[in-house]
Amino acid sequence: MPFRLPERGPRTLKRSICLTSWISVSLFGQFSGVFREAYPGRVTFSHRPPAPQQPSHLRYAARAVLRAGLLLLASGASAYRVKHSMERTAHALGIRTTHAAVSFTEITLTCYGYGDVCTLTGEQRALGVNAARIDALITAIDALPDGSTPARVTSTLDDAIARARTYPAWLLALVSGLACACFCFLNRGGVVECSAVFFAASAGQAARGWLARRLVNHFGIWFLVGALAAVLYLATVGVAEAAWHIAVVHEAGVVSALLFLIPGFPLVTAMLDTIRADFSAGLTRGAYVTMLMLAAGMAVWVVTVLFDTDIAPHAAYVIPEPWLALARGAATFVASYGFAMLFTAEQGAALLAGAIGAIVNAARLSAQDAGFYNVAAVFLAALGAGVLAHLLTRRTRFSRVSLSVPAVVVMIPGVVFFRGLHAINAGQIAQAAGALTNVVLVICAVGAGVAAARMITDRHWLMEPPHELSPAFDE
DSSP states (O other): OOOOOOOHHHHHHHHHHHHHHHOOOOOOHHHHHHHHEEETOOOOOOSSSSOOOOOOOHHHHOOOOHHHHHHHHTTTOOOOHHHHHHHHHHHHTTEEEEEEEEESSEEEEEEEETTTTEEEEEEEEOOOOOOOHHHHHHHHHTTOOOOHHHHHHHHHHHHHHHOOOOOOOOHHHHHHHHHHHHHHHHHHHHHHEEEHHHHHHHHHHHHHHHHHTOOOOOHHHHHHHHHHHHHHHHHHHHHHHHHOOOSSSSSGGGGGGGGSOHHHHHHHHHHHHHHTTTTHHHHHHHHHHHHHHHHHHHHHHHHHTTTOOOOOOOOOOOTTTTTTHHHHHHHHHHHHHHHHHHOOHHHOOOHHHHHHHOOOOOOOHHHHHTTHHHHHHHHHHHHHHHHHHHHTTTTSSSSSSHHHHHHHHHTOOHHHHHHHHHHHHTOHHHHHHHHHHHHHHHHHHHHHHHHHHHHOOOOHHHHHOOOOOHHHHTT
């Protein structure tokens, strides 16, 4: 007998259809929920948009820490100072651990805290120096209390920037001319050379400031301004020779007219970074300094070749002791004071830097005249400048770098460097090799002396503790 389904009435069929629909809707809802959990980003069955993810507190705090580091880096601070200030800011914000990779223009920061981890990267392109801003930022950061909020840190940094004022362009041009004229005197320049250097360096600094405010490439600025200062110096000396019939022996002072282009501040900080094994900052900053000095040196060479200028040193003035030592001390004071103002240091810091430079540089020059090896004399003078800067820092609110760097900049043999480059282009290889070798040794002695002073006066420089490892994820 064949199998047959039982016949159903209309009411039974209606109940069966309703039951089947209810089971289908239930199963679809369950499977759709599982599907949404497994593939949340592909299928959305709800018309309500997802709630935006709120940034964590660590992210806000890390931004404040990164901003503090970028402001110091833009002011010309060393990598050690940038890292130390960032760690101090992070401690005030309650961040447990920070790791920072600092180069000349970039910072990569990783923060651990609040049960979270955050990595940020920042870049700055302000390749200048502002010693007053460094001092103001360091003072403000060191005064941050524990438990500070990101808003408070940001406000503190803004106040510190507002307090760090800059000098007018005309004043910087004037002090640049005075500093280079005194530098020319220290390099055995006479009245004619110093006067021409004052005029050329003042005009060159005014042109450099005008170009820098228009964000012209730094290497182009150094070449153009170097050529301008050299041409103005030779023109001034030429007019003096024609008007007063003076001897044509003053053209050698042209190299002193470009001494305001020697990047002394980043040069010293590059050596300090390298000695502390902060190679990502030290080597990149050193490359920047080298390119600037080469640009200025090529400008001198082009001008002297076009005008057929002899820049070999000639017989200089003769001043008996002790008047020579006093004159050197006074000239060094003005030169260090002027370079400190070019580094935008405050007046108090500039005066102290000038006093330190007058003491150590006059003693160095007297020792060299007595037959002492010049590289060793430079090392001892830089060491003394660093120790004196540390002693004055403990009694003032100025940083060591603001006091020590302007005092040792006058020891950098910029005149010998420019003459060495000129000798290379003139084919005098032996003379150029001797001059440039002496320049390298003296610059290394300056960096070693300042670093030795840091090691003597700062235990963090002498013995660096190992950095804390990254916390585990469950911490």
